[in-house]
Amino acid sequence: MLQRVDTAVPVELQGATKTYGDTTVLEQIDLELAEGESLVLLGHNGAGKTTLFKLLLGLVRPSAGQVRVFGEDPGTAAAVARRAALGYLPESIAFDEAMTGHELLKFYAGLKGVGGAACSQLLARVGIAEAADRRISTWSKGMRQRLGLAQAMLGSPRILLLDEPTSGLDPVLRSTLYEIVESLRADGVAVLISSHALSEVEAHADRIAILQQGRLLACGTVQALREQAALPVYLRLACTPQMAASIANQFDSRAVVRCVGAQQVEIECAYADKMNLLRDIAGLGDAVLDVDIKVPGLDELYAHFTAQVRA
Amino acid sequence: MKALWILALKEVRDGLRNRWVAMTILVLAALSLVVYLLGSAATGTTKADSLAVTLVNLVSLSVYLLPLIALMLSFDTLVGEFEQGTMLLLATYPITRWQIVVGKFLGHMLILLLAILLGCGLTALLIFLTSDNSPQNWAAYGWMMASTWLLGGVFIALGYSISAFVRERATAVGAAVGLWLVLVVLYDLALLGVLLADEAQAMSQQVLATLLVSNPTDAYRLFNLTSAEGVSQIVGLADVAAQAGVGQLVPVLVLTLWMFAGLAASIALLYRREI
Known part of the structure; x- marks a missing residue:
């Protein structure tokens, strides 16, 4: 070469x-x-x-x-x-x-x-x-x-x-x-x-x-x-009827958790905690029907960085 | 060198495309033809000095017209590119700003050369076919064409300076008309006024001649109207010039100086401008 x-x-x-x-x-x-x-x-x-x-x-x-x-x-x-x-x-x-x-x-x-x-x-x-x-x-x-x-x-x-x-x-x-x-x-x-x-x-x-x-x-x-931005990741779980409250209780100590109706739970966590939480969610078995992961996109990152300056 | 040639050819092509070349040729041909025909009518049908008569009349007309043509050709060339937005891209190419100015100048000079050769040459051909003229007058006619080109070059360069200086095309038009008015019309009027007011003749012949020859249009007149014997007899200007010691070299030097000064100013202005 x-x-x-x-x-x-x-x-x-x-x-x-x-x-x-x-x-x-x-x-x-x-x-x-x-x-x-x-x-x-x-x-x-x-x-x-x-x-x-x-x-x-x-x-x-x-x-x-x-x-x-x-x-x-x-x-x-x-x-x-x-x-x-x-x-x-x-x-x-x-x-x-x-x-x-x-x-x-x-x-x-x-x-x-x-x-x-x-x-x-x-x-x-x-x-x-x-x-x-x-x-x-x-x-x-x-x-x-x-x-x-x-x-x-x-x-x-x-x-x-x-x-x-x-x-x-x-x-x-x-x-x-x-x-x-x-x-x-x-x-x-x-x-x-x-x-x-x-x-x-x-x-x-x-x-x-x-x-x-x-x-x-x-x-x-x-x-x-x-x-760098350390924006939260949102995990949205769809669970079997009436399970939302008990699932929410399990994660309450580790992340910000909200129940959305009887069948949905939204967990807001740091990016670094994402994988640990997902493993535990997988451990819940049949109770969880679906998981939707929302990672911050470029528009959120952009808004985050530019908002800091304006403030 | 190659970049200069490319820029020059683009101007020539632009000139051909927007009919500038054709129009200029037409104007100059019509002008010289009319001047020739009218000139021979006024002097009767004497064939002898038809060329000299045509030359004198042509010079006194093109001294007004050519600066105008040259300024119209050039006033827009830089400010137009700025306004259109094409200058930005051009300036990012591997060419310097002086090359932009000189390249365009070469192109516009080629257009003018073509127009003068065809426009004035056509009439010369007609005269050649219909009458006898002395070789001396032919030489004078040739020098007239060359100096007309030089005069055009002066005003193209001055037009560039305007074009590099102003921010808008409209301003450039105004400035070009103003420049034309000052150099072609007002300067001579002012000089005449001073002469008339100067009853005590405090101003020497020398100063007068210097003032006269410093103006490019008057330099052009002086150069041509003293060029051939047949010509100077008609005009009688030769006496003034000869007494003041203005030969033919000084007007040419003055014209060349104006041209290079105009180019230098345009280049300096373009470098100063942020793109």
Whole structure:
């Protein structure tokens, strides 16, 4: 095996801060992104997601702290040539409407030093090969977004920055987008996605970073966030008639227990106690008909972390 | 280098697509043709100096028109991309900001070159077929076309500076019209006013000539109206220029300087701007 000479981390931020006058857009951000890793940035509009992307692209210079892309400052004149290794899909992408999709992609390919042959392939890969010779002004939002993705993939970038890539897309398109992202990840591309569509990102993120008002509230795998948040797990038991009260009594000392009618018991416990409780529930035998486990999802975690700040 | 070429070609294609090129060619062709036909009507049917007459009339008209064409071509080019949102994506590509400005400039200069060659060249061909002219006048006509291109370059570069400076397209339009008015119309009027007021002749010929040649449009006039003997006889401006010691080199230098200053300003403004 050949060793890669370039062992620098794709993306590294240390105490990165950006202020405009009195407004702090980003505050002391520490973040790292490895090869083949996907990180989803969660945050409301105005949380600083787009500014973070612009820091990595070298369009915005940090007021304090360090930004490193493959170990180098992206804001220097020398970094301009290295931008070829970056693919970027802006939040609300705009194109020259008078051009056809193919013309436009060829134009951007030229600027990245990529031959025209790659364009047709890319257009087919994102599923707009048929519309490629029509003017972009006639295109739908979804098609434009696909074209945006195609231009971000020009020249096989090592880092992909996708700013709200799924906003306004239908479900089919979303899954196409995530399929493409998955295959790029498999090739070792570092992917940074910003989103506020909580439900869909969970499956596609190695790690999740929650950003609010310029501050990084939490960063880690969904599991790590769950442990950090220590939100309760809810077990809902369905039991045989009249058994609810006696079952509730058994667990009363170990967790918060509520009877819901004569046939249902709800147990609220810490995540760490979940398995012990489940074993004991299994030991109850025929009395328990069904168990429904409700683990906190990403939306609850997100609400938990962002609520802390507001309080 | 390759990036410059790609950016330039895009401007040319845009120009061809939105009929800018066609329109400019048409305007310049119509202008030079009308000037030629009217010119020969006024001087009777003397074939001798038809070229010189056309040149003089053409210069005095294109000094108004060309800056306008150039400004209309350029005022929108940066602010338009900002407003449309395409500048953000362009700025993330492996190209520098000066390349964006210079690339676009090369493209617009190509459009202008095409328009001048075809527009003024067509009339030149007509004159060539219908009358005899001295080689000297032909050379003057060629220099006229070249200097017209340079004048266009000055106003394209100035248009970029406006485009890089303002936040909105509407402001850019206003600023472009204002710039045109000042450099093409008001400057000369002001100079004339000063001359009329200056009864004691405190202002020397030298100062007057310097003030005159510093304005790109007047530099263009001076360059062309003193270019050929047949031409300068018609205009009589040669005397003023000759007395002040303004040759043909100074106007060219002034035009070139304006052009590069405009480009440098646009680049500096674009770098200062946060995308």
